[in-house]
Amino acid sequence: MSSQKESTVRTLVVALLVCLVCSVFVAGAAVALRPIQVENSLLDKQRNILAIAGLGEASMSGSEVKTLFNERIVARLVDLETGKFSDEFDAQTFDPLAAAKDPALSENLSGAEDVASINRRENYSVVYMVENDEQQMETLILPVRGYGLWSTLHGFMALQGDLNTVQGFGFYQHAETPGLGGEVDNPNWRGLWPGKEIFNDEGQLAIRVIKGSVDSASPNADHQIDGLAGATLTANGVNNLLQYWLGENGFGPFIDNLRSGEA
Incomplete structure (x- = not known):
């Protein structure tokens, strides 16, 4: 074999070995970091649930979040077909x-x-659910999701014990345009939700994000939230996801059963 061919073979062998070593290193790092990623994802979820429920501070450490979550939050599995609690799976891991x-x-x-x-x-x-010392529900937190303009928005809505008044609402994951649809993260907009009512006096789902600003003199003002300037499609997406998850195909039957004591 000529020296030129030997040199080419050596180069290919070295390149192959480098690729192999790098692949092993990357795969090993991914496996090693996976538990940390899962833990951080869970911690972020718990932090968001606490925030939507109005519990804790944003500056809390990870250990403080875990402690407060375990002390105040109870997770329950719900069968969306029957609208009732279920023991089919473990709510902590499902x-x-x-x-x-x-x-x-x-x-x-x-x-x-x-x-x-x-x-x-x-x-x-x-x-x-946030429960008091007598294990009575004070707040119900529902997971919601739906498509906006560019992405699926994932969030939580917290309802007060009357199962009608909003305690808090917000998204923890989305890819909407910063400064437009991304304004769903704006604390000022999120601050418009607490106190709003989900259902009207006839029991119909009435909450809406409207175009423009809410007229405080309107008879529907208690069910309306200011729109997002320049982000109509994202606002429509928020409306749509609320209509779905608070309606008959989402958590609507569960809310009815919980209110009547039949969940």
């Missing part, structure tokens, strides 16, 4: 988003049903 991708644990939504553009809805979900 992942509704993963279930929504599993045909055995979810259902495909038709165009008319899928107002939130989520494609599939899980058969079971997990709700979170």
Whole structure:
């Protein structure tokens, strides 16, 4: 073999070994970091649930978040078909988003049903409750999601004990345009939600994000939230996801059962 061929072979062998070593290193790092990523994701979820419920401070450490969450928050599994609590899975470990991708644990939504553009809805979900010392529910926290302009918005809505008045509402994950649809993260806009009412006096779902500003003299003002300037499609997405998850195909039957003591 000529020296030129030997040199080429050596170069290829060295390149192959470098690629192999790098692949092993990257794969090992991914495996090693996976538990940390899962832990951080759980911590972020718990922090957001506490914030929506009006508990704790944003500056809390991870250990403080865990302690407060475990002390004040109770997770319960809900069968969305029956609108009642279920023991089919462990609420602490069940992942509704993963279930929504599993045909055995979810259902495909038709165009008319899928107002939130989520494609599939899980058969079971997990709700979170803040209880007092007598184990009576003070706040109910519901997971919600739906498509905006560019992305699926994932968030939580907290309802007071009357199951009608909003305690808090916000999103923890989305990819909407900063300064436009991204204003769903603006504390001023999020601050408009507490005190708003989900249902009207006839029990109909009435909450809406409107175009423009709410007229305080309007008879519907208690159910309306100011729109997002320049982000009509994102605001429409928020409306749609609320109509779905608070309606008959989402948590509507569960809220009715919980209110009547039959959940």
